[in-house]
Amino acid sequence: MPLLLKTESPKTENSAPTAQKARHLYIHIPFCLQICPYCSFYKDLAGPGKADPLVEAVVREAERFGRGIAPRTIFIGGGTPTALSVSQLERLFAGLREQMDFTRVEEFTIEMNPATVTKRKAELLRRAGVNRVSMGVQSWDPDLLKLLGRVHDAEQVRRSFAILRRAGFDNLNLDLIYGIPGQTLAQWEESIRQTAALRPEHISAYCLTYEEDTEFFERQARGEFAEDRDSDAGFFERGVALLGAAGYGQYEISNYAQAGRQCHHNLAYWEGADYLGLGPSAWSTVGERRWQNVPDTAAYVRAIQAGVRPVRDEEILPAATREAEKIAFGLRMNAGIDPARLAERRDLVAGLRAEGLLEDHGPRVRLTDRGRLLADEIASELI
Numbered sequence: 223m224p225l226l227l228k229t230e231s232p233k234t235e236n237s238a239p240t241a242q243k244a245r246h247l248y249i250h251i252p253f254c255l256q257i258c259p260y261c262s263f264y265k266d267l268a269g270p271g272k273a274d275p276l277v278e279a280v281v282r283e284a285e286r287f288g289r290g291i292a293p294r295t296i297f298i299g300g301g302t303p304t305a306l307s308v309s310q311l312e313r314l315f316a317g318l319r320e321q322m323d324f325t326r327v328e329e330f331t332i333e334m335n336p337a338t339v340t341k342r343k344a345e346l347l348r349r350a351g352v353n354r355v356s357m358g359v360q361s362w363d364p365d366l367l368k369l370l371g372r373v374h375d376a377e378q379v380r381r382s383f384a385i386l387r388r389a390g391f392d393n394l395n396l397d398l399i400y401g402i403p404g405q406t407l408a409q410w411e412e413s414i415r416q417t418a419a420l421r422p423e424h425i426s427a428y429c430l431t432y433e434e435d436t437e438f439f440e441r442q443a444r445g446e447f448a449e450d451r452d453s454d455a456g457f458f459e460r461g462v463a464l465l466g467a468a469g470y471g472q473y474e475i476s477n478y479a480q481a482g483r484q485c486h487h488n489l490a491y492w493e494g495a496d497y498l499g500l501g502p503s504a505w506s507t508v509g510e511r512r513w514q515n516v517p518d519t520a521a522y523v524r525a526i527q528a529g530v531r532p533v534r535d536e537e538i539l540p541a542a543t544r545e546a547e548k549i550a551f552g553l554r555m556n557a558g559i560d561p562a563r564l565a566e567r568r569d570l571v572a573g574l575r576a577e578g579l580l581e582d583h584g585p586r587v588r589l590t591d592r593g594r595l596l597a598d599e600i601a602s603e604l605i
């Protein structure tokens with residue numbers, strides 16, 4: 223277990239670690255137009271007077287803890303970052319550029335809800351250097367979209383996708399969800415078909431999970447919804463087959479891309495690179511230190527305004543923990559890992575091979591298709 227230095231109150235600025243080594247930057251903008259009942263990310267309903275102080279606080283956090291860093295990848299997630307107005311986005315980008323060196327940025331992603339895409343925003347993002355957009359589609363079925371509490375419909379996805387293309391984005395991701403209560407295999411196949419027909423460069427397909435503190439979790443606890451792992455496995459296998467046939471190679475359990483269009487920001491996480499996170503609830507890992515900002519917009523803004531680090535938890539990570547994480551994430555990727563990393567788990571590895579869950583992939587080892595269905599269980603046994 224990592225040494226956890228739990229702090230009930232934000233830490234003083236004196237103890238701030240240097241983040242200059244981080245080459246990957248994450249910024250969390252928590253606002254959403256509506257709260258989806260399955261979502262476990264830290265989010266906050268967009269409302270008057272909330273966004274300006276948050277944007278200023280993120281810029282000030284960048285000034286104090288991110289000054290001079292030269293990120294290769296930037297990912298602005300949430301929440302719904304584009305719930306910010308054009309002028310708020312302009313202020314955010316200008317503030318970040320004043321503090322950081324953006325000349326080495328290779329991939330700059332922002333998440334968008336289809337309901338927040340406008341021509342003006344898309345053009346602003348392009349001017350600001352954003353070169354990749356990730357849009358949460360989730361499903362193309364109107365009833366499932368309603369159940370998921372989404373504010374967009376299928377037609378809006380098509381319109382928003384066209385706006386982004388016209389603005390010059392040539393690297394787009396669309397997110398899908400399977401295992402939605404009541405979803406049929408035919409609905410899932412249709413969602414994949416409609417998504418692939420747009421020809422985005424990247425598609426993510428996540429299995430719905432019932433996370434604590436969500437409305438779906440409570441409905442599951444009341445017996446209204448039931449998790450069905452066999453059915454989820456069927457959705458997963460169909461997704462791999464259909465997306466593969468449509469030209470999207472699976473490179474991680476939930477991620478598929480056209481050749482050369484994998485998400486470099488996420489690959490960096492999975493490979494164990496250092497990253498700096500700004501904004502409420504954002505995690506950072508730099509060297510042996512990992513910390514999380516307070517998942518509370520008002521508390522985050524107050525801490526920054528008071529000149530205090532907005533950090534809730536901070537851990538010192540033993541090298542063995544980081545190595546174990548790299549193994550766990552590495553096994554989720556189709557490229558696999560160097561077998562030498564599993565040298566101390568020979569018996570377990572032999573057992574997994576015998577069960578058809580682990581296979582050689584050139585000089586590396588990786589999970590088989592069947593093994594990927596049990597990735598979390600296998601990773602926890604191996605580490």
Ligand code: SF4
Pocket residue numbers: 253254255256257258261262263265300301302335358
């Ligand atoms: S799924 Fe996305 S849009 Fe919905 S509440 Fe969560 S962060 Fe907001």
